[in-house]
Amino acid sequence: MYTTELKERNQAVQGLSLEREDPERLAAFEARVAADDFIEPKDWMPEAYRKTLIRQISQHAHSESVGMLPEGNWITRAPNLRRKAILLAKVQDEGGHGLYLYAAAETLGITREEMIEALHSGRAKYSTIFNYPTLTWADIGAIGWLVDGAAIMNQVPLQRTSYGPYARAMVRICKEESFHQRQGYEIMMTLANGTDAQKRMAQDALDRWWWPSLMMFGPPDENSPNTAQSVRWRIKRETNDELRQKFVDVTVPQADALGLVVPDPKLKWNEERGHYDFGDIDWDEFYAVVRGEGPVAKERMTARVKAWEDGKWVRDAAAAHAEKRGMRIAAE
Ligand code: FAQ
Secondary structure: OOOHHHHHHHHHHHHHHHHHOOOHHHHHHHHHHOOOOOOEEEEEEEEHHHHHHHHHHHHHHHHHHHHHHHOOOHHOOOOOHHHHHHHHHHHHHHHHHHHHHHHHHHOOOOOOHHHHHHHOOOOOOOOOHHHHHOOHHHHHHHHHHHHHHHHHHHHOOOHHHEEEHHHHHHHOEEEEEEOHHHHHHHHHHHOOOOOOOHHHHHHHHHHHHHHHHHOOOOOOHHHHOHHHHHHHHOOOOHHHHHHHHHHHHHHHHHHHHHHHOOOOOOOOEEEEOEEEEEEOOOHHHHHHHHHHHHHHHHHHHHHHHHHHHHHHHHHHHHHHHHHHHHHHHHHO
C-alpha cells in the first residue's frame, strides 16, 4: 500500500515535470548523460533530475550526520585509548561526509537551513539503519564491518554518478569508509578470537545488525519507485537488489573467516547463479522504520535537534565574523 502510493506519487511528479521540459534540451541532456559526461551545477538539467538529486544527496547527508549518534554514544566507553582515538576519528569523518554532501546539494539551489528543517520536521528521510540501538561494544565492530561495508558497496558506484559535485564528494568519502569498514572488521576479529563471552557478544551483534544492514539498500527493485529513472539518468549506477546481492556475496565469507554464523537459515551458495541465495527480508519492519517507528527514532531526532540548537551560537559567531570581514574588505 505504502509502496504503491509512493510509486504513483513519484511517477506522477516525474512524468509531469518531464512533459513541461523543452524536448530539444531534454534530448541533449540525455545524450550527455548517456555518453557518461558529468553534469555540472551551471548546466541545464530537467527539474525532476534536480529534485531527485536534492532528495538523494540531502538524505545521504542526513544519514551521515544522524549516523554519528549510535557510535558517538560509545566514545567514552571504548575499551582502551587506541580504540577511543580511532572511534573519535571515525565519528568526525562521518560529520565531514555530511558536510561535503550538504555542500554538494547546495549547488542545486537549496540551502543548508532548508535541508536541516526538512530533517527536523520529519519530511526528509535518513537511513533506517541508524534507528537501531548500540547495546554493546561489539555493535561498534558490527557497524564498521556491516554498516560501513554496505555503505561502501552502495557508494563506490556513486563515484561515477552523473552529477559532478556528488561524484567528486563520493571519491573522498569512499576512501574514508573503507578505513571504517576495516576497523570494524578488526574489532570483530579481536572479539571473535577472544573469550567465550566476547565471541558471544560478537555473534549477538551480527544477529541484530545483519537484517537491518540488508535493508539499507532500499526496497526490492520491483517496489522501488525511483530506481528505474535514476538508473536511466545514471544517478544510480546499480539497482538496490544488485547491490544487496553483492554485499551478501562479499560479506558471508568474511563472517565464515570470523567463525560467526549469519542469522539466516536459508543462506546457501547457489552454484548455478554464482551467488548466495538468502532468506526473505522483513519489509514490514523496513517500512515501519522508514515511517519513523524505529526502536530509537525519537531519541535520534531529539539528539540531532539539540545538537543543532546548541550549535546556534557557533553559526551566529561565524556569520557575524564573515559579515564584519566582508565590510572591512569592502571599505578597503
Ligand atoms: N532508509 O525508490 P527507492 C552511511 C526510501 S550512509 C530510509 O529505492 P532511491 C555512512 C527512499 O528514500 C547510508 N529510507 O529510493 C555511515 C524513497 O523515499 P522517497 C545512507 C529509505 O533513492 C556508516 C523510498 O524509500 N546512504 O551509512 C531507505 O532510489 C556508518 C523508496 O526507495 C545513502 O544515502 C533506507 N535504507 O534508493 C555513517 C546512499 N531505502 O525519498 C555512519 C545514497 C530507501 O522517495 C556510520 N542513496 N528509502 O520519499 C542511495 O543510494 C539511494 O537513495 C537508496 C534508495 C539506495 C538509499
